[in-house]
Amino acid sequence: MDAPRNADSFPFPPDLARLKVIETWCAVLLDAVRRQIADLEHREQITQAGAAGPPPVPVAEWRIQYGIGAKHSAMLVHTGDCSLISGRTRAATRDQARDALRHPQVEACGICAAERELGLTEP
Numbered sequence: 001m002d003a004p005r006n007a008d009s010f011p012f013p014p015d016l017a018r019l020k021v022i023e024t025w026c027a028v029l030l031d032a033v034r035r036q037i038a039d040l041e042h043r044e045q046i047t048q049a050g051a052a053g054p055p056p057v058p059v060a061e062w063r064i065q066y067g068i069g070a071k072h073s074a075m076l077v078h079t080g081d082c083s084l085i086s087g088r089t090r091a092a093t094r095d096q097a098r099d100a101l102r103h104p105q106v107e108a109c110g111i112c113a114a115e116r117e118l119g120l121t122e123p
């Protein structure tokens with residue numbers, strides 16, 4: 001004979017062992033649903049980020065131009081928007097640009113007045 005049921009326990013079995021199995025199954029199912037939700041939310045964020053286009057490329061404030069010889073040593077320092085920037089330049093921070101100009105072989109570009117922009121000469 002079955003144990004008596006009340007309205008709150010229907011349709012669950014009345015015994016503890018089967019209720020524990022159902023409880024475990026619900027926990028597993030809830031975990032799986034939450035992982036699926038997190039996965040879909042992550043995919044949605046990626047889609048939205050992609051729709052906005054690639055992140056803007058930061059404009060380099062300074063560019064250091066390197067030579068074409070075997071040493072590829074630094075030669076010129078330019079401002080980031082100098083019209084003489086070529087493919088042989090690399091982005092540099094303000095400190096890197098100032099440090100480069102401490103080397104005797106490195107000069108500041110006269111076109112963009114990099115030395116003045118770096119505050120190394122009087123305006």
Ligand SMILES: [Zn+2]
Nearest residue numbers: 078082109112
């Ligand atoms: Zn320049």
